[in-house]
Amino acid sequence: MAACPSKRQMMSEAINLAVIGGGQMGRALVSGMLAADVVQGDHVRLVDRNPASKQWWATNHPEVVITDLPAAVSDSDVVLLAVKPHGMESVAKQKGRFWNKKLVMSVAAGVSLGSLGQWIGHERVVRVMPNTPCLVGLGACGYCVPEGFPDADIAIVEAMLGAVGISVKVLEKQMDAVTGVSGSGPAYVFLMIEAMADGGVKAGLPRPLAMQLATQTVMGAAKMVAETGRHPGELKDSVASPGGTTIAALATLEHNGFRSAVIEAVAAAANRSRELGG
Numbered sequence: 001m002a003a004c005p006s007k008r009q010m011m012s013e014a015i016n017l018a019v020i021g022g023g024q025m026g027r028a029l030v031s032g033m034l035a036a037d038v039v040q041g042d043h044v045r046l047v048d049r050n051p052a053s054k055q056w057w058a059t060n061h062p063e064v065v066i067t068d069l070p071a072a073v074s075d076s077d078v079v080l081l082a083v084k085p086h087g088m089e090s091v092a093k094q095k096g097r098f099w100n101k102k103l104v105m106s107v108a109a110g111v112s113l114g115s116l117g118q119w120i121g122h123e124r125v126v127r128v129m130p131n132t133p134c135l136v137g138l139g140a141c142g143y144c145v146p147e148g149f150p151d152a153d154i155a156i157v158e159a160m161l162g163a164v165g166i167s168v169k170v171l172e173k174q175m176d177a178v179t180g181v182s183g184s185g186p187a188y189v190f191l192m193i194e195a196m197a198d199g200g201v202k203a204g205l206p207r208p209l210a211m212q213l214a215t216q217t218v219m220g221a222a223k224m225v226a227e228t229g230r231h232p233g234e235l236k237d238s239v240a241s242p243g244g245t246t247i248a249a250l251a252t253l254e255h256n257g258f259r260s261a262v263i264e265a266v267a268a269a270a271n272r273s274r275e276l277g278g
């Protein structure tokens, strides 16, 4: 029986990818794409000014070619811009014919399609808000494109992002909210896991055991929401026995404003994304 084709084999040709900025997000996306076989290491060109970052790539993905911006972009079909938002303009404005209508994907929070197109000099640009779980194939990416963006390019974007998790096409005006929920979201969940483990330690568990239980609990709860289709409120109710332990805990969380703290956190991140866009 023939083996199933990989995602890369399903694309008609191997993708030549330039990555500008190989820090936390660049690493998560590209490592996830390499693991999913949607790109190949020797087809990836990396540009990074940080020596420690370059060392990380040389150690972890020695097949990736580390080079400069003109060479990386010239040799690529797709350019992933993954520097900080305030650094995006100086990268995208670097003059040269090497941009030559390359498909450019920016992951910078707040930076609009209009600014990107203006700086680069063409409109074959995509604005993506990914998150770091792309590293383990469970990313949640929102993306938006300019009007009239070709379907063939959307197919490339979806193949790349779909290989590292879910990808949803949204309106540009929704990108700040996407950032608040899923772009920054992993940090809220990491905080929750850390706090649950702290609580376990306070109640007498060894730290590694408390961490293991907290992590599995978050993973299991997320999977139940995703796979049962039941509302999280209903699933919450099913854990809480009358007069039991869970309702005692839930009452404490409500008393301390847990829900409003999370709602305000998402809104704060969305507002900050708006501010970064100027």
Ligand SMILES: NC(=O)C1=CN([C@@H]2O[C@H](COP(=O)(O)OP(=O)(O)OC[C@H]3O[C@@H](n4cnc5c(N)ncnc54)[C@H](OP(=O)(O)O)[C@@H]3O)[C@@H](O)[C@H]2O)C=CC1
Pocket (backbone or CB within 6 Å): 020, 021, 022, 023, 024, 025, 026, 047, 048, 049, 050, 053, 082, 083, 084, 085, 087, 091, 107, 108, 109, 129, 130, 131, 132, 183, 184
């Ligand atoms: N981290 C996350 O979870 C997410 C991040 N993003 C977006 O991803 C982008 C990158 O964030 P993140 O990965 O966290 O940042 P990092 O600082 O970890 O990575 C950026 C890397 O790019 C390098 N760099 C900066 N400017 C240049 C340049 N001109 N030429 C070459 N290399 C350069 C940096 O070097 P140096 O250290 O010297 O500055 C650094 O190594 C941001 O725009 C952010 O909004 C989006 C979603 C989630």
Ligand SMILES: O=C(O)[C@@H]1CCC=N1
Pocket (backbone or CB within 6 Å): 109, 179, 183, 184
């Ligand atoms: O904190 C930040 O600004 C970036 C964007 C979303 C997640 N990290």
